[in-house]
Amino acid sequence: MEKAFSLLVFIILFIMLASVENKVKANTCMEGLGNCQQCSERCKAKHGPQGEGSCDIKNQLCTCYYPCGSPSGPQPKKCYGGAGLCGGNCGPPCCNQKCAQKYNQGTGFCDSIGHTSLCKCEYPC
Structure with a gap:
């Protein structure tokens, strides 16, 4: 009975540590x-x-x-990344698809800087 209790305590402790680690990673x-x-x-x-x-x-x-993002305010925390260039064969729908494949729950949009159009991604932390 004591071995079963010890094993149960170990499993609970492991789950608690794993969830804390995931929260730390989720905010980066x-x-x-x-x-x-x-x-x-x-x-x-x-x-x-x-x-x-x-x-x-x-x-x-x-x-x-x-x-990740700003710790204050009503906006959900977001991370930002990139997925290459927009334009030519890759417009807004292509950019959005690239971001969805590259980042978990990622969405993409094309952003022009001068004569260059970049595919920018946004995803939750």
């Missing part, structure tokens, strides 16, 4: 920044001092982790 956004050169510096420049750059040595790719 991530964005690929390309090559690893000055990964951490570029991440901080783009997302502020709380941004943390991490370089995947195997693939030589930089990933930036930063806090």
Whole structure:
């Protein structure tokens, strides 16, 4: 009986720790920044001092982790990312589809900056 109780306590503790870890991950956004050169510096420049750059040595790719949205206000917390260029064969519906495939519950829109149209994605934290 004591072994069963101990096992039950262990399982409950494991579930509690797993749910806390998921909450921490859920409040962090991530964005690929390309090559690893000055990964951490570029991440901080783009997302502020709380941004943390991490370089995947195997693939030589930089990933930036930063806090999700604004902690205050009625708006749901959102993360933002990109999915390449819009235009040509990829207009708003294509951009939206790319974002949905790349990010969980992601939606996309085309945003023009000068003569370049970028596919920007928004997804919940």
